[in-house]
Amino acid sequence: MSRYAIIFGGESYEHEISIVSAITIKDVLKSDLVFIFCDDRHTFYLINEKDMKAKYFSSMGYKKSKELSLKKGGFYKKTFLKEKIVEFDIAINLIHGKDGEDGTISSLLDFYDISYIGPRVEGCCISYDKHFTKLYAKSKNVDILPYEILNKSSDRVIDMDYPIIIKPLRLGSSIGLSVVKDEKELDYSLDVAFEFDDDVLIEPYYENIKEYNIAGIKSKNGYIFSMIEEPKKSGILDFDKKYLDFSRSEGASKAVLSEEMKEKIYSSFKRVYGELFNGAIMRCDFFIKDDTIYLNEINPVPGSLANYLFEDFNAIVEEISLNLPKKRKISVGYRYINSINVAKGK
Amino acid sequence: MSRYAIIFGGESYEHEISIVSAITIKDVLKSDLVFIFCDDRHTFYLINEKDMKAKYFSSMGYKKSKELSLKKGGFYKKTFLKEKIVEFDIAINLIHGKDGEDGTISSLLDFYDISYIGPRVEGCCISYDKHFTKLYAKSKNVDILPYEILNKSSDRVIDMDYPIIIKPLRLGSSIGLSVVKDEKELDYSLDVAFEFDDDVLIEPYYENIKEYNIAGIKSKNGYIFSMIEEPKKSGILDFDKKYLDFSRSEGASKAVLSEEMKEKIYSSFKRVYGELFNGAIMRCDFFIKDDTIYLNEINPVPGSLANYLFEDFNAIVEEISLNLPKKRKISVGYRYINSINVAKGK
Numbered sequence: 001m002s003r004y005a006i007i008f009g010g011e012s013y014e015h016e017i018s019i020v021s022a023i024t025i026k027d028v029l030k031s032d033l034v035f036i037f038c039d040d041r042h043t044f045y046l047i048n049e050k051d052m053k054a055k056y057f058s059s060m061g062y063k064k065s066k067e068l069s070l071k072k073g074g075f076y077k078k079t080f081l082k083e084k085i086v087e088f089d090i091a092i093n094l095i096h097g098k099d100g101e102d103g104t105i106s107s108l109l110d111f112y113d114i115s116y117i118g119p120r121v122e123g124c125c126i127s128y129d130k131h132f133t134k135l136y137a138k139s140k141n142v143d144i145l146p147y148e149i150l151n152k153s154s155d156r157v158i159d160m161d162y163p164i165i166i167k168p169l170r171l172g173s174s175i176g177l178s179v180v181k182d183e184k185e186l187d188y189s190l191d192v193a194f195e196f197d198d199d200v201l202i203e204p205y206y207e208n209i210k211e212y213n214i215a216g217i218k219s220k221n222g223y224i225f226s227m228i229e230e231p232k233k234s235g236i237l238d239f240d241k242k243y244l245d246f247s248r249s250e251g252a253s254k255a256v257l258s259e260e261m262k263e264k265i266y267s268s269f270k271r272v273y274g275e276l277f278n279g280a281i282m283r284c285d286f287f288i289k290d291d292t293i294y295l296n297e298i299n300p301v302p303g304s305l306a307n308y309l310f311e312d313f314n315a316i317v318e319e320i321s322l323n324l325p326k327k328r329k330i331s332v333g334y335r336y337i338n339s340i341n342v343a344k345g346k
Numbered sequence: 347m348s349r350y351a352i353i354f355g356g357e358s359y360e361h362e363i364s365i366v367s368a369i370t371i372k373d374v375l376k377s378d379l380v381f382i383f384c385d386d387r388h389t390f391y392l393i394n395e396k397d398m399k400a401k402y403f404s405s406m407g408y409k410k411s412k413e414l415s416l417k418k419g420g421f422y423k424k425t426f427l428k429e430k431i432v433e434f435d436i437a438i439n440l441i442h443g444k445d446g447e448d449g450t451i452s453s454l455l456d457f458y459d460i461s462y463i464g465p466r467v468e469g470c471c472i473s474y475d476k477h478f479t480k481l482y483a484k485s486k487n488v489d490i491l492p493y494e495i496l497n498k499s500s501d502r503v504i505d506m507d508y509p510i511i512i513k514p515l516r517l518g519s520s521i522g523l524s525v526v527k528d529e530k531e532l533d534y535s536l537d538v539a540f541e542f543d544d545d546v547l548i549e550p551y552y553e554n555i556k557e558y559n560i561a562g563i564k565s566k567n568g569y570i571f572s573m574i575e576e577p578k579k580s581g582i583l584d585f586d587k588k589y590l591d592f593s594r595s596e597g598a599s600k601a602v603l604s605e606e607m608k609e610k611i612y613s614s615f616k617r618v619y620g621e622l623f624n625g626a627i628m629r630c631d632f633f634i635k636d637d638t639i640y641l642n643e644i645n646p647v648p649g650s651l652a653n654y655l656f657e658d659f660n661a662i663v664e665e666i667s668l669n670l671p672k673k674r675k676i677s678v679g680y681r682y683i684n685s686i687n688v689a690k691g692k
Contacts, residue, residue, distance in 0.1 A: 012676060015678040017682075019683065039678075040676065040677060042418060055683075057680065058683045072387075072389070104467065107450040121449045121467065122448075122474075125449065126478070135485055199621075275545075330358060332357075334362060337400045337401075
């Protein structure tokens with residue numbers, strides 16, 4: 001089995017969630033692991049397995065760990081006379097939200113030729129911005145709820161019946177999200193959401209809409225799906241509840257759905273995953289209303305990689321490791337410059 | 347005036363074009379400049395101004411230049427005992443195509459807190475993928491030509507009247523592009539395009555459609571536009587002709603358009619630029635057919651920054667330098683981890 005480097009932390013509102021995710025993965029992934037922490041100032045540290053405890057980070061203990069520099073081919077630690085590479089085969093991007101899901105870490109790993117599990121930069125951009133997610137889903141014939149987008153500087157006029165749900169356009173994990181029952185509550189909720197983003201997404205809120213989560217990958221032999229979960233919730237999950245959710249490593253509650261509806265969910269997942277999310281262990285959250293399936297959210301770096309949804313999570317990690325996207329190598333030959341120099345008489 | 351670092355090269359089919367762009371900028375930008383070359387293996391070099399000649403690169407002379415490492419706050423060169431930062435105020439991303447326009451360089455510069463002129467990662471993703479460009483333009487009520495997308499592995503069936511134009515989905519500079527007059531030519535043209543990308547975009551080809559180019563920025567006081575150019579061309583520009591185009595530093599030929607049409611072009615440009623391209627000196631290529639304006643392409647890192655379209659290019663660079671997007675700083679406080687530890691009794 002491969003040796004994996006878990007990359008976690010990041011300058012993100014979900015920084016702490018990522019730490020919890022990494023600790024969870026340490027316990028469930030039966031493989032040789034190294035832990036690379038990215039702090040909120042973008043310094044990388046090599047964390048010893050024994051130090052993989054939440055307190056080590058919250059107490060700033062991590063600052064005593066070995067600093068790493070990111071260069072071609074990997075992460076390097078300084079030793080007495082020279083630099084030594086941190087040995088692993090494949091990195092796992094486990095940074096949630098900013099840095100991890102906005103394309104930054106993907107770009108860094110791609111640029112420095114480090115093989116990794118996680119979404120590529122294009123997939124990140126589409127899933128990170130909820131407006132782009134909507135446009136993309138529509139183009140793939142996946143249904144979406146109606147929506148409006150409001151900018152911080154726009155008039156606060158909503159052309160939608162209450163209750164509505166307001167979300168910062170580019171955040172996950174329910175941060176800054178609220179349900180607005182009537183116009184009186186609108187201003188406050190917008191103020192909260194605009195704390196986190198200059199744009200917000202507004203959707204109708206359906207009290208009793210059913211939510212279903214499914215994770216999956218594309219292996220060499222096609223898609224492998226997790227079970228479909230109907231997450232238990234009382235109203236909207238708030239950040240604290242969702243936070244505990246990120247440390248989950250135990251069995252989820254399987255949704256009760258007809259074979260037909262299950263097939264519809266699989267088909268929607270496939271259309272969303274497409275070529276765009278190759279290399280990612282992705283979780284999609286769907287709604288079902290009147291037998292129609294709506295895409296709610298794409299999580300290309302889900303909490304603890306949604307390990308609890310898979311029957312054999314270790315096998316999933318192995319399968320995706322065998323089907324990571326290959327970058328098209330471009331070699332530069334300078335034949336144009338030479339021919340142009342001739343043409344220009346230089 | 348600021349001191350600028352021109353970042354050019356990249357692992358890109360447009361690598362050489364970027365070198366030509368950088369040489370052109372050296373001549374037109376009246377400011378203190380440093381030149382940072384990214385070779386096709388992703389090694390950065392500090393290039394002396396006197397070495398900024400095409401031949402220095404095509405002859406691999408650049409390998410004798412000082413290697414740089416990219417870290418927090420900037421590019422560093424090794425000196426005898428320690429590392430020294432390369433001094434500049436603002437970087438200019440002048441890498442065309444892959445690396446420069448796909449979000450990679452933007453991510454690197456953002457991650458390491460380097461201020462730069464150029465598109466941010468989200469803008470790159472939308473403009474680099476011609477399908478996403480179409481979806482985005484539609485969402486901004488900017489007209490687009492009808493299109494189809496074909497994957498390498500799909501059946502080669504086109505539901506469009508000939509002639510058509512075939513483009514690799516993710517490349518600029520006319521590379522891999524061809525006009526297909528009838529079905530007989532289809533296979534060959536697809537083979538060519540699939541050399542460069544796994545997906546191609548197919549659009550109707552209108553022989554006498556009018557093309558107009560316009561560049562612009564958003565300054566602190568609003569948009570500043572270049573003149574609108576009607577590029578001279580005989581049929582489709584091929585790579586060689588376009589290549590010469592990238593070294594342009596002279597006046598372009600102003601389009602003859604009614605005030606009304608000009609205003610329509612300005613308005614389309616604004617809707618495309620929006621918030622997404624803040625920080626970029628961007629060129630948009632539009633078509634006009636039957637008095638309707640269609641977006642053809644977004645170039646967030648145009649050849650030689652479209653300097654030849656602006657009356658006072660130096661003023662444009664200064665203006666955009668004063669209006670670069672600020673990143674929202676996120677500081678991590680670890681209050682959740684601490685409260686969760688309490689909740690879990692740890």
